[in-house]
Amino acid sequence: MHFANLFKWLSLALALAISAAPAQAATPRDQLVIGMNMNNLLSLDPAGATGNDVLGVVANLYDYLVELDPHDLTIVKPALAEKWEIAPDRNSITLTLRDGVRFKSGRLLTAHDAAWSLHRVLKLNLAMASPWKSYGFSKTNAEQLITAPDARTLRIALPEPTDPKMVLYTLGTSVSSAILDRDTVLAHQKNGDLGAAWLLTHAAGSGPFVLTEWRAKDAMLLDRYDGYWRGPAKLRRVVMRHVPESLSLRFMIDRGDVDLAAGMAAPDIEALKHDGRVVVQPVKRGNTYYVALSLKDARYADKRVRLALRKLIDYDGINQAIMPHYGVAHQRPVMSGLAATLPDPGYKLDVAGARKLLAEAGYPNGFRTTIRVLSDPPMINIATALQATLAQAGIDASILPGTGNQVYGSMRDRKFEIVVGRGGGGVEPHPHANLRAMVYNPDNRDEARLTNFQGWRTSFHHDAINRLIEQAVRERDDATQLAMYREVQQLYDSEVGAIQPIAQMVDTVVLSRRVHGYVGHPSATTLLRDVYKE
Amino acid sequence: MSGLKKGAAAWRTRLLSTGATLLGLLVLTFFIGRVMPIDPVLAIVGPDADVSTYQQVQAQLGLDRPLLVQFGHYIGELAQGNLGTSLLTGNAVSDDIARVFPATVELATLAIVVGTALGVPLGVFAASRRGRLGDHAVRVISLAGHSTPVFWFAMMGLLVFYAWLGWAGGSGRIALAFDGAIPRVTGLLLVDTLWSGNWDAFASSVQHIVLPACILGLHSMAYISRMTRSFMLAQLSQEYILAARVKGLSEAAVIWRHAFRNILVQLLTIVALAYGGLLEGAVLIETVFAWPGFGQYLTNSLLLGDMNSVMGCVLLVGIIFVTLNLISDALYQVFDPRMH
Numbered sequence: 001m002h003f004a005n006l007f008k009w010l011s012l013a014l015a016l017a018i019s020a021a022p023a024q025a026a027t028p029r030d031q032l033v034i035g036m037n038m039n040n041l042l043s044l045d046p047a048g049a050t051g052n053d054v055l056g057v058v059a060n061l062y063d064y065l066v067e068l069d070p071h072d073l074t075i076v077k078p079a080l081a082e083k084w085e086i087a088p089d090r091n092s093i094t095l096t097l098r099d100g101v102r103f104k105s106g107r108l109l110t111a112h113d114a115a116w117s118l119h120r121v122l123k124l125n126l127a128m129a130s131p132w133k134s135y136g137f138s139k140t141n142a143e144q145l146i147t148a149p150d151a152r153t154l155r156i157a158l159p160e161p162t163d164p165k166m167v168l169y170t171l172g173t174s175v176s177s178a179i180l181d182r183d184t185v186l187a188h189q190k191n192g193d194l195g196a197a198w199l200l201t202h203a204a205g206s207g208p209f210v211l212t213e214w215r216a217k218d219a220m221l222l223d224r225y226d227g228y229w230r231g232p233a234k235l236r237r238v239v240m241r242h243v244p245e246s247l248s249l250r251f252m253i254d255r256g257d258v259d260l261a262a263g264m265a266a267p268d269i270e271a272l273k274h275d276g277r278v279v280v281q282p283v284k285r286g287n288t289y290y291v292a293l294s295l296k297d298a299r300y301a302d303k304r305v306r307l308a309l310r311k312l313i314d315y316d317g318i319n320q321a322i323m324p325h326y327g328v329a330h331q332r333p334v335m336s337g338l339a340a341t342l343p344d345p346g347y348k349l350d351v352a353g354a355r356k357l358l359a360e361a362g363y364p365n366g367f368r369t370t371i372r373v374l375s376d377p378p379m380i381n382i383a384t385a386l387q388a389t390l391a392q393a394g395i396d397a398s399i400l401p402g403t404g405n406q407v408y409g410s411m412r413d414r415k416f417e418i419v420v421g422r423g424g425g426g427v428e429p430h431p432h433a434n435l436r437a438m439v440y441n442p443d444n445r446d447e448a449r450l451t452n453f454q455g456w457r458t459s460f461h462h463d464a465i466n467r468l469i470e471q472a473v474r475e476r477d478d479a480t481q482l483a484m485y486r487e488v489q490q491l492y493d494s495e496v497g498a499i500q501p502i503a504q505m506v507d508t509v510v511l512s513r514r515v516h517g518y519v520g521h522p523s524a525t526t527l528l529r530d531v532y533k534e
Numbered sequence: 535m536s537g538l539k540k541g542a543a544a545w546r547t548r549l550l551s552t553g554a555t556l557l558g559l560l561v562l563t564f565f566i567g568r569v570m571p572i573d574p575v576l577a578i579v580g581p582d583a584d585v586s587t588y589q590q591v592q593a594q595l596g597l598d599r600p601l602l603v604q605f606g607h608y609i610g611e612l613a614q615g616n617l618g619t620s621l622l623t624g625n626a627v628s629d630d631i632a633r634v635f636p637a638t639v640e641l642a643t644l645a646i647v648v649g650t651a652l653g654v655p656l657g658v659f660a661a662s663r664r665g666r667l668g669d670h671a672v673r674v675i676s677l678a679g680h681s682t683p684v685f686w687f688a689m690m691g692l693l694v695f696y697a698w699l700g701w702a703g704g705s706g707r708i709a710l711a712f713d714g715a716i717p718r719v720t721g722l723l724l725v726d727t728l729w730s731g732n733w734d735a736f737a738s739s740v741q742h743i744v745l746p747a748c749i750l751g752l753h754s755m756a757y758i759s760r761m762t763r764s765f766m767l768a769q770l771s772q773e774y775i776l777a778a779r780v781k782g783l784s785e786a787a788v789i790w791r792h793a794f795r796n797i798l799v800q801l802l803t804i805v806a807l808a809y810g811g812l813l814e815g816a817v818l819i820e821t822v823f824a825w826p827g828f829g830q831y832l833t834n835s836l837l838l839g840d841m842n843s844v845m846g847c848v849l850l851v852g853i854i855f856v857t858l859n860l861i862s863d864a865l866y867q868v869f870d871p872r873m874h
Contacts, residue, residue, distance in 0.1 A: 033710050039834055042578070042622045050580030125587055127579045200624030213714055215633065216623040217834060218826035219706075221714055239710050243824045247689060248705045251697040257704055402571075403837055408581035409573050423581070437582070449585040 030236035035258035038242035045199035046178040048126035052524040059525035062178035062205030073429035103181035111148035128176035136160035169428035173523040208529035234532035283520035286426020288501040295459035308357035311350040327503030340485035366394025375401035458498035572839035618842035627846035636721025638827035642812035648751025657762020679756025688822040703742035705824035765797035
C-alpha cells in the first residue's frame with residue numbers, strides 16, 4: 001500500500017515536472033551560451049595551453065600587450081601597450097604600457113608583471129615556449145633580454161636577428177603572451193612550479209571576464225569583470241557547454257538552447273545554412289590541410305614519385321565535396337591573404353601524367369603504401385578520396401586511422417609513409433610562420449630530433465630553401481623580403497616538397513541572430529567583450 | 535563455533551580473491567596502458583612541441599622511468615589512498631571521479647528501473663504465451679532493442695522528443711539557467727535540486743534525465759526480457775508447475791507465485807550485471823546527450839593516454855562489479871531457500 005502511494009506521488013511529481021518545464025527555453029539576454037566540444041580544452045595555463053579552443057578562452061580572461069585586427073591581421077592595435085617602438089637596428093622592441101589597469105585581484109598591472117609572465121613561459125619550457133625559443137630566447141637568457149626598466153616600460157631585446165614584426169604578431173596572438181598577475185600566481189606556487197598546477201584550472205588576469213567555474217568536459221562559466229579597464233563587457237556571463245556530438249549541437253541551436261555552436265560537422269552546418277534564425281560565420285585560419293610524404297621512404301625520396309602523387313590528388317573534387325565549412329582551396333605552403341603568397345599553381349588530378357611518372361620511376365604497376373590519418377572529418381574523408389585516386393594509378397593504399405596523438409606521434413617519430421593532416425603554423429600572419437613549420441629543416445639527421453619542424457618530420461631537406469628562409473626573416477627591406485618569400489615558394493614547388501597543401505583551414509561557427517558584435521578572429525583569439533544579444 | 539570459523543574463513547578467502555582480482559586488474563590495465571600507441575606527453579605538449587619540452591614533461595610525469603618503478607610508485611600511492619592526479623585535467627583523480635560518477639549513477643539507476651520494470655513483465659508475458667503472437671511480438675521488440683545501436687535510439691529520441699516535440703530537455707543534466715545555482719550535496723541532481731527546494735531546477739533535471747534514461751532502459755529491457763523469458767520457460771516445463779496446475783491453481787498464481795519466485799535468483803544476477811554495465815559507462819548515450827558522466831570521462835582519458843585517470847576508473851569498475859556480486863550473493867541467501 002505504501003509503495004502504491006509512493007508510486008502515485010512520484011508519477012505525479014514527474015508529470016508536473018515535465019509539464020511545468022518550458023517547451024523551448026530562450027537563453028537569457030545577458031548571457032552568451034556557447035556549445036562546443038571541450039575535449040581539447042585541457043589547460044588554461046598560458047605557458048602550456050595548446051589548441052585553438054583555449055585561445056578563445058584565454059583571450060577573454062587575460063589581456064595581451066597588443067592585438068591584431070581580425071579584419072586585417074597585419075594591423076597591430078594597442079591593448080595593454082598603448083604604444084611601441086622598434087629600434088632602428090631592429091634588435092629590440094620597447095613597449096609602453098597604459099596606466100591604471102588593474103588585475104581582478106585589485107593589483108595594478110605593471111611592466112614587471114608583463115616581463116615576469118614572459119620569463120615564466122620560458123622558464124617552464126612548456127608547449128608555448130616554442131615561439132619564443134624560435135626567436136632565440138631561452139630560460140637562461142629570458143631575464144636578461146626581457147626587462148622592465150620601470151613600471152610602464154617593457155623592453156624586449158631580440159637575441160638573434162629576425163623580423164620584429166613577427167615578434168609583435170606573437171605578442172598579439174600567442175597564448176603565451178597573456179599577462180599574468182604575478183603576485184596571485186606566486187601565492188599559489190607549489191614546489192617552485194611558478195603556479196603551473198594552479199593555472200591549469202584557474203586564471204589570474206585582467207581581461208574582461210573572470211573564470212567562475214570550470215568543470216572539465218562539462219561546462220565553463222565566465223562572469224563579467226566590472227573593473228575592466230575598457231569598461232565592463234556587455235554580457236554578464238558567458239557559458240560554454242561541452243556538447244561533443246555535432247547533431248545534438250544542431251538541435252540545441254535550432255531550439256534556441258545555445259547561442260553559438262562551434263566545431264559542428266559540415267552536414268549539420270549545411271542543414272542550418274538556410275535557417276533564417278541563425279548566421280553561419282566562417283573564419284579562415286592560417287593552417288592548411290595537407291598530404292605529407294615521408295622522404296625516409298625510398299619511393300618518396302624520388303622526386304618523380306612525389307610529383308606523381310601530387311598529380312593523384314583530386315583537388316577540385318575534395319574541395320567541392322568534402323571541404324565546404326572546413327577549408328577553402330589552397331595549394332601553397334604560405335597562407336593566403338599575405339602579400340608574399342603566390343597565386344595557387346593550379347594543380348589538378350592527372351592520372352595519366354602520374355602513371356607516366358611512376359613508370360619512369362620504376363613503378364609501372366604502382367605499389368602498396370599506407371596513409372595515416374585522424375579518424376575525424378574532414379581528414380578521414382580526404383584520405384578516402386586520396387585512396388581512390390591513388391588506386392587509379394595502381395597504388396594500393398591502406399588507411400590507418402587514429403587519434404591526433406597517434407597520427408602526429410608517428411610523424412614526430414618519422415615512422416609513416418603518407419599522412420593526411422592539418423597544421424603548418426600560421427598563428428602569426430607572416431610567411432615565416434608557415435615556412436618554418438612546414439618547410440624549414442636545418443638538420444635532417446635522425447638524432448637532431450627537430451620534431452617541431454614538419455620539414456624534419458618528412459625528412460625534406462633543401463639547403464637553398466633553408467638558407468632563403470633564414471635570410472628572408474632577417475631581411476630589412478620589405479620588397480627584397482617579399483621577393484625572397486616568393487622564391488622559396490617557387491623553389492618548393494619545383495623541388496616537389498614533401499607536404500602538399502590542399503586547403504586552408506576554415507573554422508565555421510553558427511550564431512543565433514540574437515547575437516551581435518561577434519567577430520571571429522583568424523588567430524582564434526576571438527574577443528567577447530563587445531558581444532551583446534537582442 | 536566451527537560454523538563461525540567456517541564463515542570467517544569463507545569471508546577471508548572471498549576478500550583475498552577480491553584483492554587479487556583488483557590487483558590483477560590494475561596490473562593488466564597498467565601494462566596494457568603503457569604499451570598502447572598513445573602518448574600522454576604528446577597530449578599535454580601538443581604535436582608541435584620541440585624535443586626539449588617533450589623530454590622535460592616526460593620526466594615531470596615520471597614516464598621516463600622503468601615501467602616496474604612506475605607501477606611500484608603507483609601502488610605505493612594507492613596504498614595511501616591516493617589515486618594520483620589526472621595528467622590532463624590537473625585535478626586529483628578521486629575528485630574527478632567524485633564529480634562524474636554521481637551523474638552516471640543517477641542515469642544508470644533510473645535506466646535499470648525502467649529496464650527491469652518493463653523487461654521482467656514482458657519476459658514473463660512472452661514465456662506464458664510461448665509460440666503465440668504475444669511471444670513473437672515481445673521477441674521482436676527485444677531483438678530490435680538489443681540489436682539496434684543505442685546511439686541511433688539516442689539520436690532519434692533527441693530528434694523527436696527534443697527537437698520536434700520539445701518534451702525532453704536536450705543535452706546536459708540541467709538547463710543552463712540553473713548551472714552553478716544548485717549547491718552540490720550528493721552530486722545526484724535529482725536529489726540535490728529537491729534538497730535545495732528549487733522546483734524549477736528539479737523539473738529541469740527531470741526533463742533532462744527522462745529521455746536518456748528511457749533509451750538506456752529500453753536497451754536493458756531488451757536484454758532483461760529475453761533472459762526472463764528464457765528463465766521462465768525453463769521453470770514452466772518443470773513437473774512442479776504441472777503439479778500446481780493439477781491442483782487447480784490459477785494461471786497467474788502458477789506463473790507469479792511458483793515459477794517466477796524460482797527465477798528470482800538468476801534474475802537478480804543478470805539485473806545486477808546489467809546495472810554494473812550501465813555504471814561502467816553508457817558512453818554513447820553520455821556523448822550524444824553531453825552527459826558529463828563516468829563513461830565519457832573514462833573514454834576521454836583512454837583516448838588521451840591519461841593513465842592515472844584510467845587506472846582510477848578501472849579500479850572503481852572492479853569494485854562495482856565485486857560489490858554487485860557480493861550483494862547478489864547475499865540476496866541469494868534471502869531468495870533461495872536451499873542456501874539457508
